[in-house]
Amino acid sequence: MRKPSVWTRLRARAAGEIPAHELDAYRAASLEAWALVESAAERRRTGEIDPVENLGAWIVFGLQTFGNALMDAETAADPKTVGFVPPKWHGTIVRLYDEIAPWLLRATEARAGTGRPFARKTPFGLPQTPYEVQETPAGVMALLTTLRALRDELPHVSPEAPEIGAAALALARYAEARVGPVVTPEEAVRLGRPLRKAVGELFRAGQIAAHPALRPKHSRERIE
Secondary structure: OOOOOHHHHHHHHHOOOEEOHHHHHHHHOOHHHHHHHHHHHHHHHHOOOOHHHHHHHHHHHHHHHHHHHHHHHHHHHOHHHOOEEOHHHHHHHHHHHHOHHHHHHHHHHHHHOOOOOOOOOOOOOOOOOOHHHHOOHHHHHHHHHHHHHHHHHHHHOOOOHHHHOHHHHHHHHHHHHOOOOOOOHHHHHHHHHHHHHHHHHHHHHHHHHHOHHHOHHHOOOOOO
């Protein structure tokens, strides 16, 4: 990214924004994440994918998509401070990106047949999104972008995914239908929470569809 001008830095300082260097580095490292997602998509088509690899690829897809969508939406909403983000946005995006590496490792190990016992219980929720982020026009657009990406990808996770995710998909359609072409700050306050819930439910449904051990009768078991 080109170095911000003096005026950009001054405007960002006046707005209380902080440099996005760390976020840019995370995003630059996303090639590995997308390579995993693409590889998993191909292995799903051939029926050769390990359930843990499938689970990890879905989680990485959701985290990377949401983090990128937040970055893009914030930049589009305030291009005069490009290269800087508000602290709440910075923290939210970092929490999303920080979750990627462990799942990337786990999925890669599963694909290679060198996976270790996995003690963390899943499905797990996306990191919390502060209202200062999700209840803004930019936050709503980021959530809408993420919702559409998860909605379109979910049916490909497994043959059972459309049935498993039926309720989440219905919730997503309802939340999406409420968003008009232009979102005012007042509308964003009403739209942010239901969109975030729909995104969270899609994210959870994809995990359950990805790994049989997470389906109802095994929902409290650990993946081995």
